[in-house]
Amino acid sequence: MSAATDAPTTIYSAPPQHRLVEGVATDGQTIWLSSVLDRTILICRAGADASMAMPAGTLHPMGLAWDARRNWLWIATDCPDLPGVAKCESGALVAVDRKGRLKAKVSPGPGFHPGDVSTANGEVFVSDGLNGAVYRPRGRQLDPLIAPGVARSAQGTALTADGRHLVVADYGRGIATVDLKTKARTLLPMAGDKPLRGLDGLVRVGEEYYAIHNGSSPGSLVRFRINGAQIDVAVVQRGAPLADPTQLVRDGNRLLIVADAGWPGASKPDQPPRGADTLVAFPFP
Template identity: 25%
Template sequence: MMPKLKLFVLLLISTFGFAQTKALYEKSVEAYKSKDYVQFLKLAKQLDSIRPAHPTFTYNLASAYALNGQKEEALLVLKRMVLANNTVPFENDSDFESIKNDNGFKELLQLKVFQSKTIKNSIEKLRLSEKDLHPEGLFYLEKQKLWLSSSIRNKKIVSFDASGKCSDWFTDCLYSVFALKADHDQKYLWVVCSAIPEMNGFTKVLDGKSEILKIDISSKKLIKRYTIEGNHVFGDIAVAKNNDVFISDSAEPIIYKIENDNLILWKDLRNQAFNLQGITFNKNESKLFIADYLKGICVLDIKTKKEHWLEFPNEVSKKGIDGLVFYKNSLIAIENGVVPIRIMRYKLNDSETKIIDFTVLDNNREEFNEPALAALVHDKLYFFANSPWKFYDKNFQLDESKFENPKLFELDLEKPLSKF
């Protein structure tokens, strides 16, 4: 997961430029105040295209449509906003006076209530003994019957047993450890690490540094560090059966690959993506699915590198996807950038080009604050429900009095589901 405090600034700089976007926003405010609603709508559309799913830009776009008498468009944008955050209090805003009596507006109020319903399908399995670990990724070494967890805060990998007792497994990490994946034979563990303020020992000179570690599992010895210049936050990794390794970058929307034992830029998505997160293969490993925190899910053909974006049903939000796992022609998505936090299953068509159905697996759980990456073990999904991203102060010190020990949850994907 990309640290939220950095996300907005990075997006503005990488997509259009912070100064230009700020200037456009100020012009839109001036147009609104002077009641030049035609200009307000024009600028609101431009801002929404620059930075989709931004709370303020989305709200202002809905307002601009309503003030220009474009009721249907206003309701569609409001629905998009409610699906992403059902706590936004738009009901009494006079900007929407023209649509308050419409059935569509009343349905949105019902949708806000519906989105708050609790769905519980996953269960807590254990709690880790190391409270300040701040786990993100995890992986199960099946040959060794051993669980591994990454640590954002303490820059290491720990193993843990059935009671949750943690033991240091690998500590020669320079930066926060995000994701862990082993090769098909579980000979090597591939690890993505990035320097962020939440880690112990962070200094500004380290900002933007990232690396990939290749570790021999049996000996726990480091085989190689892969580094690249620039400003990066390597967030997730996918390792193919043929040992191809792909990495998503959250600081810049680029997919990297380890090829001929070198870390290379494999696919540049800067012209269309914003903030890359979870990455996963389809079953035959002919495609990569990559979550974008703002735009949804990108599909990349491994051979041609051609991409397309999955269309989402109108009843769900494409915003806020972090962890992403492929399972039986479906994508399991952990959505922690929406309110409330939820876990979704998106069923794909046979050609894996379109979402044809969806299921809410978990929704509005009080334990979720906030889940990120996930590990699939046979038919069960595992994830940490309570990574303490929100409990760092302005100096990035972690207040342990505000959260509980890391909770590992299990979601049986073959078990009959509870619903609203």
């Protein structure tokens, strides 16, 4: 199988005031990053850096995904359990246009705490890291593909190449697929019936899937294929520069990865600050 074997390069180093950067999205020209604590979207375009504030009435930005069909940036918003962040009953999935104007805001109600969002073929998927649920918008409602409590901690999602199933990285249960018609959920272990736990961001590239493993420190970039009822897994990169990796996105012939998000420093102020390698690129062979 192919792999991103060339040395990674630093694409962007967020200014120190943006202490926690979580999500990343791109349309092939513009790159968006979510600065969680200050409720800001960082914008990188052709060497010029800018930012836009989250719309009034929205929470802290987490995962991001660009919707090429609508020309919207979808944002999972919530109130993460961090010093200085006010608690909330529910987060929301929101969408903004390129100028930061609010276009959509949906939530299934209290207890919804989204962290990751993905888009493909005009579909949008959002996952809840606290109760394992996965939803897709249907009008002004969120349709549950995985109901709350069925799984444990849903993270990244990716549509299969045939568009029939959604691959879900559950932090505690491992990789699963969901049939988009029947909503049947199937766990896909590694060889030996072992689950691949500790995955965060997820993206499909052809028939392969790349994911961030941050269940241990330092983090890793892993790649897997679905082979029948199990997955074949390989480690592409372990350790530097993946000090505290979270999300990733495909950008043409490379992967863009939030390599040092800053969660330890945001959770415990006495921890070292986020490093310079906020966003790095791994080129495909």
